[in-house]
Amino acid sequence: MTKTIFLTLTLALAAAASAYDRSELAEFNDLYKNGRYEEALEGYKSALAQAPENPWAHYNAGNALFRLNRLGPAVLNYSRAFALNPRSADIRANLDYALRQTGQTLAPDNVPKALHYAYYLLSEREIKAAAILLFWLACLAGAARFLLDGSGPGLAAGSASLAAAGLLVLTLAWLGARQSSPFTAAGVAVKPGGARMLSGPGENFKTYASAPEGRLVKILDDGDDNYYEIGLPREGIKGWALKTEIEKL
Amino acid sequence: MKLFSALLLTAALAVSAAPARAGLSISAEVDRNAVEINGHLYLTVNVAGDSASVPEPKLANMQNFNVYNSGRSQSISIINGRIATSVSFSYILEPRFLGLQRIPPITVSDGKEQAATPEIEVTVTKAGQQGGPAHQAAQPRRSGRRQAAGTAAQGARQIFIKAEPDRRSAYPGEQITLSIKFYTSVPLSSNPQYVPPAFKNLISEDLPPVRNGETELDGVRYAFSEIKTALFGLTAGGAEIRPLSVIAQVPSNEPVDPFDPNFFQNLMAMSGAQGRSQEFATETIPLAIKPLPPGAPAGFGGAVGNYSITASADRSAAKTGEAVNFSVTINGTGNLKTVAAPKLPELPDFKVFDTMSSLDVKKEGDVISGKKTFTYILVPRAEGRKTVPALAFAFFDPGAAAYREVRTNPVVLQVEKGAEGAKSVYFNQPAPGGEAVTASGSDIRYVSEKPGAAALPRLAARAAALPPWLHAIPAALLALSFWLARFNRYRSANPLLFRFRRARGEASRDIQEAGALIKAGRNNEAVSVLYDSFLNYLSDKCGVKVSALTMRKAVALIKERFPGAGERALEEIRELWTALELRHFSPEASAAEGTADLAVKYALLLELLEAELKKP
Numbered sequence: 001m002t003k004t005i006f007l008t009l010t011l012a013l014a015a016a017a018s019a020y021d022r023s024e025l026a027e028f029n030d031l032y033k034n035g036r037y038e039e040a041l042e043g044y045k046s047a048l049a050q051a052p053e054n055p056w057a058h059y060n061a062g063n064a065l066f067r068l069n070r071l072g073p074a075v076l077n078y079s080r081a082f083a084l085n086p087r088s089a090d091i092r093a094n095l096d097y098a099l100r101q102t103g104q105t106l107a108p109d110n111v112p113k114a115l116h117y118a119y120y121l122l123s124e125r126e127i128k129a130a131a132i133l134l135f136w137l138a139c140l141a142g143a144a145r146f147l148l149d150g151s152g153p154g155l156a157a158g159s160a161s162l163a164a165a166g167l168l169v170l171t172l173a174w175l176g177a178r179q180s181s182p183f184t185a186a187g188v189a190v191k192p193g194g195a196r197m198l199s200g201p202g203e204n205f206k207t208y209a210s211a212p213e214g215r216l217v218k219i220l221d222d223g224d225d226n227y228y229e230i231g232l233p234r235e236g237i238k239g240w241a242l243k244t245e246i247e248k249l
Numbered sequence: 250m251k252l253f254s255a256l257l258l259t260a261a262l263a264v265s266a267a268p269a270r271a272g273l274s275i276s277a278e279v280d281r282n283a284v285e286i287n288g289h290l291y292l293t294v295n296v297a298g299d300s301a302s303v304p305e306p307k308l309a310n311m312q313n314f315n316v317y318n319s320g321r322s323q324s325i326s327i328i329n330g331r332i333a334t335s336v337s338f339s340y341i342l343e344p345r346f347l348g349l350q351r352i353p354p355i356t357v358s359d360g361k362e363q364a365a366t367p368e369i370e371v372t373v374t375k376a377g378q379q380g381g382p383a384h385q386a387a388q389p390r391r392s393g394r395r396q397a398a399g400t401a402a403q404g405a406r407q408i409f410i411k412a413e414p415d416r417r418s419a420y421p422g423e424q425i426t427l428s429i430k431f432y433t434s435v436p437l438s439s440n441p442q443y444v445p446p447a448f449k450n451l452i453s454e455d456l457p458p459v460r461n462g463e464t465e466l467d468g469v470r471y472a473f474s475e476i477k478t479a480l481f482g483l484t485a486g487g488a489e490i491r492p493l494s495v496i497a498q499v500p501s502n503e504p505v506d507p508f509d510p511n512f513f514q515n516l517m518a519m520s521g522a523q524g525r526s527q528e529f530a531t532e533t534i535p536l537a538i539k540p541l542p543p544g545a546p547a548g549f550g551g552a553v554g555n556y557s558i559t560a561s562a563d564r565s566a567a568k569t570g571e572a573v574n575f576s577v578t579i580n581g582t583g584n585l586k587t588v589a590a591p592k593l594p595e596l597p598d599f600k601v602f603d604t605m606s607s608l609d610v611k612k613e614g615d616v617i618s619g620k621k622t623f624t625y626i627l628v629p630r631a632e633g634r635k636t637v638p639a640l641a642f643a644f645f646d647p648g649a650a651a652y653r654e655v656r657t658n659p660v661v662l663q664v665e666k667g668a669e670g671a672k673s674v675y676f677n678q679p680a681p682g683g684e685a686v687t688a689s690g691s692d693i694r695y696v697s698e699k700p701g702a703a704a705l706p707r708l709a710a711r712a713a714a715l716p717p718w719l720h721a722i723p724a725a726l727l728a729l730s731f732w733l734a735r736f737n738r739y740r741s742a743n744p745l746l747f748r749f750r751r752a753r754g755e756a757s758r759d760i761q762e763a764g765a766l767i768k769a770g771r772n773n774e775a776v777s778v779l780y781d782s783f784l785n786y787l788s789d790k791c792g793v794k795v796s797a798l799t800m801r802k803a804v805a806l807i808k809e810r811f812p813g814a815g816e817r818a819l820e821e822i823r824e825l826w827t828a829l830e831l832r833h834f835s836p837e838a839s840a841a842e843g844t845a846d847l848a849v850k851y852a853l854l855l856e857l858l859e860a861e862l863k864k865p
Contacts, residue, residue: 026698029696040696053702059696060697093694094693129708129710143731147730
């Protein structure tokens with residue numbers, strides 16, 4: 001029985017791993033290697049059209065855009081790759097490098113690196129999945145505890161349920177803390193020269209600031225058809241910017 | 250003068266070096282420990298670090314010396330992949346006070362490490378006390394205090410300033426020496442303030458120290474201070490030395506009227522304690538920067554001056570994969586700061602890595618000279634006798650007004666086969682001793698060929714995509730099991746209550762069973778079932794065991810626990826109990842009709858009792 005389960009899991013993982021076409025990225029990487037960044041970028045975009053959840057296609061697209069000196073879209077792609085796979089050292093390094101080109105940093109200087117790494121150990125989706133798993137575990141173990149009321153296995157199930165519930169609370173707290181991350185409900189100024197910030201959602205409002213290209217911004221409201229209400233937490237200002245100038249993460 | 254020295258120092262500090270790395274050290278020395286008040290001494294500060302650049306030292310504000318930046322020289326060595334940099338900063342110090350003077354600790358910091366020199370003591374003596382000739386001409390630094398030939402200055406300018414370039418035209422990069430002289434024949438109330446000129450199409454390099462002396466012009470004895478600056482034209486065309494100025498406190502020459510109400514104030518002003526502020530400025534001096542003549546050699550990179558070139562390797566034998574430091578040194582007069590590295594020819598036998606340069610500038614004789622060394626890292630690819638061919642360096646010699654090309658000698662290296670592990674060379678890698686890595690640059694990391702999302706993110710994506718209602722299932726299971734557990738506990742805690750509630754149902758099932766037995770002709774068994782059922786029913790309702798139950802006790806308990814029960818019901822209990830007991834213990838008396846009647850009577854009694862027992 002154990003062998004059967006192991007074999008099934010192995011096959012499932014292998015199938016998952018082969019879901020994306022390895023040779024396709026390699027082919028575009030050859031273009032990148034030869035300095036044909038525009039063509040490589042088109043290739044990465046086609047790969048992303050087929051598999052938008054592929055962090056490496058975002059990462060490679062970010063590299064091609066960086067080489068083309070399009071910092072805003074490069075930061076956007078690195079950020080998307082980071083959101084999907086925050087544990088990758090390569091993705092972290094290039095995102096940090098691109099952010100530094102725009103006067104930003106991935107990890108604040110006053111935060112220990114280990115703490116920052118732990119904060120971004122899992123992606124938001126992984127935290128949500130962990131919360132779901134713990135919820136199921138807590139409920140089912142709790143049910144077993146009540147059904148096996150008073151017996152030894154029942155007590156063990158009760159302990160497991162309590163532990164899962166405790167972890168669930170911690171996971172939810174982590175998820176809540178991540179809502180203040182610069183990459184949550186965020187966007188990137190992708191327009192060369194920066195995105196104009198207006199005092200209202202329309203051209204008849206005054207332009208009073210601009211978000212430089214590559215700047216991570218908080219998207220406060222996306223209800224308008226043409227404008228995002230964005231915030232720059234570091235400067236403590238907010239305004240409205242065209243959706244064509246800000247790309248949502 | 251004080252301002253001038255401050256400006257020089259500020260300019261020196263502004264050229265701040267890049268941040269240093271670990272292993273920072275500093276040392277300082279003076280060329281002598283005793284100096285005359287009208288002399289000067291050289292302070293040399295050595296800063297060493299293990300990175301390609303080291304920060305500039307920070308001199309404390311020295312009130313007892315005028316400080317002039319006198320240049321710097323840098324040397325970089327790479328030994329076994331470890332970079333060691335040493336920079337010597339030279340300063341000229343002019344003492345301002347007699348006696349024992351102290352140079353405070355000089356510090357250097359790269360933001361992580363800090364180092365400091367010990368304090369240096371220097372004895373300043375009166376002029377002429379020391380043996381040997383003075384190093385400098387007489388230095389009336391505060392010329393205003395000196396008693397110049399004031400009486401002879403009648404009819405001539407008392408104070409004036411002159412700015413004279415040594416030539417009015419030059420080639421781009423050719424040195425023009427500008428001499429700025431400030432003359433005074435009267436005592437000044439305070440040190441004059443010097444405002445340096447601005448330049449057009451020129452870059453400047455200071456030529457310290459300030460010279461002071463006395464001279465006679467048109468029969469008038471003047472004290473003067475001279476500042477020299479080296480200028481280099483940038484591009485062909487016009488250039489300008491914009492006006493420079495000196496602001497001095499000039500004593501008033503008006504006679505003092507003894508009857509003036511401000512007599513004492515005017516007298517004090519005459520004594521030199523006060524005066525009027527006067528600015529002395531020069532005119533704009535136009536210069537012509539001549540174009541370089543045509544016919545520049547192919548390798549000409551814009552260097553102007555008079556140079557020689559040498560090349561050398563730090564070893565004559567090496568192994569494949571080992572790093573060899575190959576240095577090219579350009580030596581001579583001219584603005585070496587603008588001299589670019591000579592281009593290496595194609596070297597198929599070597600991998601060529603980064604180039605680093607070190608600069609050693611001298612200002613002897615008011616001529617900018619020195620040497621600039623470019624260090625290349627060469628890694629032999631294959632064994633054998635390998636030659637780095639001669640390198641050419643072209644420059645324009647303004648003295649001869651012609652281009653010249655100088656060459657190095659070829660450098661020969663005997664390369665032996667190295668270990669396999671030495672094929673990959675990282676010359677910035679720390680030595681086996683474990684020194685820190687020095688980054689020479691940074692860039693993004695290379696693209697990835699990884700196939701896509703790993704298993705964990707994919708599983709997470711699937712879990713997060715589950716419909717929300719599905720998560721109600723475990724919650725419902727939990728709630729249901731919780732209710733069941735509570736119910737079981739309640740039932741265990743209240744057995745009589747559940748017997749009471751269950752009695753009617755069990756009795757009904759017994760009646761059905763008895764009816765089946767009657768139909769089967771098994772009357773005796775049917776009576777036994779009815780008898781046991783009736784006793785069990787009464788036992789459940791009264792909450793006592795069957796064995797402890799008698800008819801009288803049962804009736805008494807029912808009356809006690811259910812006061813609403815009527816006498817008719819109690820009488821019916823007595824009759825049924827008696828009839829069932831009679832038939833149970835006298836089986837021969839139980840006929841089929843009688844048994845069926847008992848069953849009906851029992852059923853009717855149950856209906857009656859259920860109604861009666863609910864009465865309050």
